[in-house]
Amino acid sequence: MNGRGLRSPASAAVSLIVPLVLVALTAAVGASGTPAFEETVTLILCNLIVVLGLQVFIGNSGVYSFGQLGFAASGAYVAALLTIPAAFTALQTPELPKLISDAELTPLLSTLIAGAASGLLALVVGWPLMRTSTLAIPISTFAFLIVAYNVLANWDEVTGGSSGLVSIPRTTDLTSAALWASVAVVVALAFKRSASGYRLQATREDEVAARSIGIGLMRERLIAFTISGVLCGIGGALAVHQSGVLSPTTFYFAASVTTLTMLVVGGARSVLGAVVGTLAVATVNELLRNFEEGASVLGLFSIGETPGLAAIGLGLILLVAMVALPEGLSRGREAGEIESVRRRLPARPASPSPAAATRPAGEASGRLRAEAISLAFSGLHVLRGVDLELPPGEALGLIGPNGAGKTTLVNVLSGFQAPDAGRVVLGDVEVTRWSPSRLARAGLGRTFQAALPFAGLSVIESVAVGAMGVGIGRRRAVGIAANVLDRLGLSEQAQRPAGLQPPGNQRLLGIARALATAPRHLLLDEPAAGLNDEERRELAAILRGVIHDFGCAILLIEHDMNLVMDLCSRVQVLDDGRTVVVGNPEEVQAHPAVVEAYLGTSYLEDAHA
Amino acid sequence: MLELRGLTVGYGGVEVLHGVEMSVEEGAVVGIVGPNGAGKSSLLRAICGLTRSSAGEISFEGRSLRGLAPEEIARLGIALVPEGRQIFGTLTVAENLRLAAQGNGSGAMDQILERLPVLRERAEQRADRLSGGEQQQLAVARALLRKPRLLILDEPSLGLAPKTIDVVYGLLEELREEGVTMLLVEQNAARTIDFCRRSLVLAGGRVRASGRREELQRNPEVLRAYMGRQL
């Protein structure tokens, strides 16, 4: 088993230590001031936990949820009701079940229960919401926030209604806030670097490519949404045990905007960003609040009382951040990923792992077959009754002029488009309506005409997530990825960002990613586009090796005749949605109909010259 | 009229055009052929302002086109008939045309409808009900209504039946005789080279061959660009 992780141990350590140090420093600063200052800092640390909750979902999925503070609210209310002395609970919330009403739990227990309850709520709410489209999630989570507010503000007998709750024991001090914040940092980082975290990030980078490697969009989002709910619940619980009072508006629109601003300004993609953003925005917020009461700036001029200045300032900061600094102060990177740190710690080449991509027995293998596939859209017949057969271990070239239907056929084979007629069969199972991720998990991999890189991930992460997508655990995935990178000659680039790779490498990365899913059938869409002669020869050699070592069948869409002739034992020609001829490369190349399809009649004579 | 010097276009880290040089004189009909992925569409998109070029110069009637918005380039007199036609399906045929006519007077529209009677028949129908060939005629009519100085056509024969292609090319022939300056991009090399007085062969983002009709029709470079080394 290959012990090397996706990042060097030193980089991982730095990524963890820096945010923790920042938390500790914040606590130290807080302890050194007045009691009022200490309380403010404590609250900032509670805020941080909520922001980290936001980061877990928003940062990793790339989808904005406006409802997370609903979970902070639920956590706060649960924790409050569990700790308010029984006499007071009876007064404020007469219809609360006696079990809860009488409870006077320790801060720790109430916080844990609050976290669990919020997590459960997130799971229940997220189940339907994560099924909605990417654009609808911000709206439906916003609706959840308002619904939560509505319920909390109107269910007087249980929640105290719009007057809220008082007499909450003030048990959160600076130390406990700092400790919980540290735990939250660890949780957020651990999730980000877990297989589930990687799969979710893949959906953020490129949804289509993520589906092609077996990732289930809804599932991964729900996992992150739930963890986010837990963290927000804990943050809310701790906050309310600091201030001692709670009302429905505490965790509503203003707080949503504030925490979102903190995340965006710091950089949503990294835990470091969440920490830095929270501290930066909180500082500015406090400064502006001071000005609200009127202050003199550098002794030069005075500002009178301006309530709401802080809120305006916050809005302006958010606006400027979106326009000028969309990736935030941290540029979306963790502490250990800063170029200088990375360069000092070169990646050591992996030792080839014997446990290369092997597929569990009993998986649908055998030949891939398309029967009489027809597909039309917008009145155009793109495919008309096309058959295709890909036996195990074979390399089939698919050629034809632009618009012939080659990519569409591959889309049908890989589940991205449903045919109007015909079927797709894998082994002896009909798979026509299977989703791309299901097909990937059954051993069908593909690449795309555009490389679709996971630009925000490193090269090795991009490939490892391919293995994780089909359910392979993180450790093994790393080994497989290192192996595949070695084979493709990309090992030296392992730690570099995938988005910055030159075009030839990005195409290879697409292939590597598909290979990491341990495919039995690999569909390649114009892998040689943009490659020069030498790169093309290397690609041909790599692909030949793949067929030989992995026992994988390959379908190759190409316009580059040289590559097709080099690699394929059979070639199928499509024109205008129909198969023109299927045969070995030499016959096909000289076939009059083929020459005509590409070039037109007057070149026919020369084909035979 | 149109001059390209050292045009280089790349996106997402991939370079699709490397130092392309080309010129189109007034009244000329120039063809661009080459296999898919050669960069033909990228070339047109760069000219029309849809894609930024990373290096090189594009000038039209002496004026640089770099950095101009697509609508500004269109107003300078360049009209594109794009790949896949891209007519507005939810608008009627007449509305598609009216959009292009832009107050050039209904006279121009009447003329076009005279010329293409099938469009006049279907004037009030939604454009997405037209057949492929009819849509292509609509797309060309739309471009013509702008009274363009330069007409650019991106794969006009794509997805059309041979007979329909003949009809479309019949229209293009008339335009050629009228002296409309045209830039024609096609994958079908023979037809294009035959139609245009001058053509370029683009492959791998570079110009591999260029010349007059007769020169190219027997040039092995063309075959090689498409069919690989075997030939």
Added chain:
Amino acid sequence: MTELAQSLIDALALGGLYALIAIGVTLIYTVMGMMNFAQGEFIMLPAYALYVLAGVPFAVAVGGALATGIAIAVLAERVAFRPVRNADLSAQLVTSLAVATILQSLVSATVDGRAQSVATPALVSESSQVGSLSVPNLEILTLALTAIVLGGLGWLLYRTRIGLEMRAAAENFEMARLLGVRANRVIAVAFAISGALAATVGVLIVMQTGQVSPTMGLTPVLVGFIAVVIGGFGRISGAVIGGLALGALSSLLGTYLPDGLVPFRDAIVFSLPVAILIVRPQGLLGAASGEARI
């Protein structure tokens, strides 16, 4: 029977109001692909114009409100949204949130954070006899305005040059630009109309509640979003249907809900559309391909 008819008219009137909000949101969505969080503030600021222009004849004040709505929408587009026009949708959404926050806080800071009352003409709170029914004038006004807006919008979109350009841009912005359609102009017009619609809604809300508050735009904008989403993104017809459906639901619940549940009316109204989304992610009228249509 009359009670049913009464409820139906109430439902229609509220539906009309929600439809107006939804259309405003959709217009911007079709030309920019962005869900505009600040639409609530486009509603709130004109309402405050009414408050500020208190002593002035009401008709003039309404004119002022309209002007405010249009001005703030066009200004927001120019200053805040144009720089992020090519950014991804999440960025645009958060930008609109920032604009909303700024506008809301500005009002809180300069006027007051609490609700203020606004005097409206007595006529508005009275009712008229329509057959055997007594219908509040405000509802008649709302229905009339909705009809006028729908008619006016139809005229604009289908009989004017700019409307043609907007429809073309909504279907294929790039192609429209290739035909010489000016992107900036189309977008500015969409925002201006959206602002005018929002102002109308704001005035209607003031006439209904007699109050303005800085957060008064929050629920309406959510209503607008949800109506757009259940109607199917990017179609004005969908926005209208969505708005009518939501309004009718809200109104009917208000009439027929058992007393204990009345405070939770909003919660129920906003939860149900989500159920639609789960069953039909593209909304009731949405095209599966997600193509934007007017």
